[in-house]
Amino acid sequence: xxxxxxxxxxxxxxxxxxxxxxxxxxxxxxxxxxxxxxxxxxxxxxxxxxxxxxxxxxxxxxxxxxxxxxxxxxxxxxxxxxxxxxxxxxxxxxxxxxxxxxxxxxxxxxxxxxxxxxxxxxxxxxxxxxxxxxxxxxxxxxxxxxxxxxxxxxxxxxxxxxxxxxxxxxxxxxxxxxxxx
Amino acid sequence: xxxxxxxxxxxxxxxxxxxxxxxxxxxxxxxxxxxxxxxxxxxxxxxxxxxxxxxxxxxxxxxxxxxxxxxxxxxxxxxxxxxxxxxxxxxxxxxxxxxxxxxxxxxxxxxxxxxxxxxxxxxxxxxxxxxxxxxxxxxxxxxxxxxxxxxxxxxxxxxxxxxxxxxxxxxxxxxxxxxxxxxxxxxx
Ligand code: SF4
Numbered sequence: 001x002x003x004x005x006x007x008x009x010x011x012x013x014x015x016x017x018x019x020x021x022x023x024x025x026x027x028x029x030x031x032x033x034x035x036x037x038x039x040x041x042x043x044x045x046x047x048x049x050x051x052x053x054x055x056x057x058x059x060x061x062x063x064x065x066x067x068x069x070x071x072x073x074x075x076x077x078x079x080x081x082x083x084x085x086x087x088x089x090x091x092x093x094x095x096x097x098x099x100x101x102x103x104x105x106x107x108x109x110x111x112x113x114x115x116x117x118x119x120x121x122x123x124x125x126x127x128x129x130x131x132x133x134x135x136x137x138x139x140x141x142x143x144x145x146x147x148x149x150x151x152x153x154x155x156x157x158x159x160x161x162x163x164x165x166x167x168x169x170x171x172x173x174x175x176x177x178x179x180x181x
Numbered sequence: 182x183x184x185x186x187x188x189x190x191x192x193x194x195x196x197x198x199x200x201x202x203x204x205x206x207x208x209x210x211x212x213x214x215x216x217x218x219x220x221x222x223x224x225x226x227x228x229x230x231x232x233x234x235x236x237x238x239x240x241x242x243x244x245x246x247x248x249x250x251x252x253x254x255x256x257x258x259x260x261x262x263x264x265x266x267x268x269x270x271x272x273x274x275x276x277x278x279x280x281x282x283x284x285x286x287x288x289x290x291x292x293x294x295x296x297x298x299x300x301x302x303x304x305x306x307x308x309x310x311x312x313x314x315x316x317x318x319x320x321x322x323x324x325x326x327x328x329x330x331x332x333x334x335x336x337x338x339x340x341x342x343x344x345x346x347x348x349x350x351x352x353x354x355x356x357x358x359x360x361x362x363x364x365x366x367x368x369x
Contacts, residue, residue, distance in 0.1 A: 073314050100339035106329040108321045109313070112336040170335060172315050 012148060019062070019088060020142045021051040026061035028081060031068015033095040033128040040131040052138050058084040063141070066118070068128070069097035069110045072170050075117060079167060079174070082118055089153045090145070092137055093120040096127045103127065116166045119152035185260050186210050192230065197222055211265040216251075219268055220278050223253060227283060232257045232264055235283075238290040240298050244324040247272045249298060253280075275300040297322035 029037065040047050041054060055061035058081045070078060082091065093114045096102035101112030114120055121144065124137035144150045156163060167174055189210065190202050197218055203211040214222055226232040232255040241250040253266040270277060279302050281288040291302045292311045299320035302308065310316075319326050353360060 073312075076314070101332075101336070105338070106332050108318075108326070108328050108331050108335075110336075112332070113339055116337065170315075 016146050016148055020145045023050075023052045023063055023138065023141070024055035024061045025052060025063045025065050026058055026081065026085070027054045027056065028058075028064070028078075029067050030070055030074050030078065031095065031097055033067035033097075036128055036131055036134060037065070037067065040134045045131040045135060047135060047138065050135070050138060050142070058082075059086055061085055062089055064089065064091045064118075065094055066091065066098050066114060066120075067094045069095075069102065069104050069107075070114065071109050072111065073109075075111055075167070076171050076174060079117065087153055088145075088150075090121045090141060090150050091118050091152055092141060093123045094134070094137070095129060096125055099123055099125060111170065117163060119155040119163075121150045121152045182208060182262070185262055189230065189260075189262070189264070193222070193225075196225060208261055209263045209265065211267060213267050216268045216270050216277065219253075219266070220280055220283065222266060223255070223280055223283055226255055226264060226266070230257070231259050234258065235287060236263070238287060238294065240294050240300070240322075242272070242298065242322070242324045243269075244272070249275050249300060251277060251294075251300075270300070277302050279304045281306065296320065299323065 027037075029035075039045055041052075047053075058064075062085075064078070064082055064085065066078065082089070091114075093099060097104055097110070098114040098120070101107075101110070104110040105112060111117065122137050122141045124133055126133050129137070141150065164174075186204060193200055193202075193212060197214065199215045199218065200222075201213045203213070205211065212222070234256040236254040236256050237252075239252045239254070241252070243250060248269045249272055250267060250269050255264045255266065256262075257264070275298070277291075277294075277300050279291065281291060288306060291305055292307060294300050295302055295305065295308060296311045296313055296316075297320055313321070318331060321328070321331075349360060352358075
């Protein structure tokens, strides 16, 4: 058993190093940006050489890639998906729509600030970001994972009430489960 | 094309009185009809005249005139002619006859119209929440719905966007084009 601080640190470093090289991305496209994922994943840009691969279900995935605008209706599903994912989990906000609403800034049905509803670890800007930018985003994510700074999931647990209140504001009928993380 | 249109107009006018037509270039012909005879005229066009395909139902909000205009777009694969059946209804109390027994797919359009414009469809099947979930405001496609205001108060804005400039001024300077009057109203 490890119980002194220094050996825990070493374990963390090794864990983070391993996590960094095995990123499973949930194949869940929401906005138009999802169209940049196939070239990123396939032979042209080949994200797999960085350890980035697609996962079929939320429970097997590490990264939730929110690829663009989210309607309130989709947001409901995305929250569900995010909560089903197992630790460690990270969120990448993809495209300007997730950052500030992008070209849908005045839409009645799309959210503008993703980080009010889910903890975002990395934002990739652009409308839409090219595969190079996506890879740079993954690179950044790997960097902060290795440094142990990718603690979005922890943030979500700590501020669950705040996130839930924001989510409820636009989705009154959100079915919330009691989590006992 | 001319005689097909003339023949069609003649046939329609022989069966219905309150119909006026408007001709367009190409394969398009418009009929303005009263809302009461909508199911009859559509059935007539489908069964007797071969306009078997309902391409679209669209709704226009004439806010200034206090009316909604509903447009049914039909297509005949034999005559290769598009027929627009237009009707106007009151904006305050919009009620429309149901036509989903003529074309089953009309149901989807009608449910959407009901939700987006608040038009009541008599005897509509599945008249419940459709595309919007948990919507509590006025129907969002009505022109007096203040979309930007609503978005502002519901979804917050990222700080730092307030000084975004209107790039159209610059584009106009470069291309020496005019902004149409109606568009000026929306400039930021
Ligand atoms: S940022 Fe651009 S490309 Fe991405 S979802 Fe929004 S509009 Fe589409």
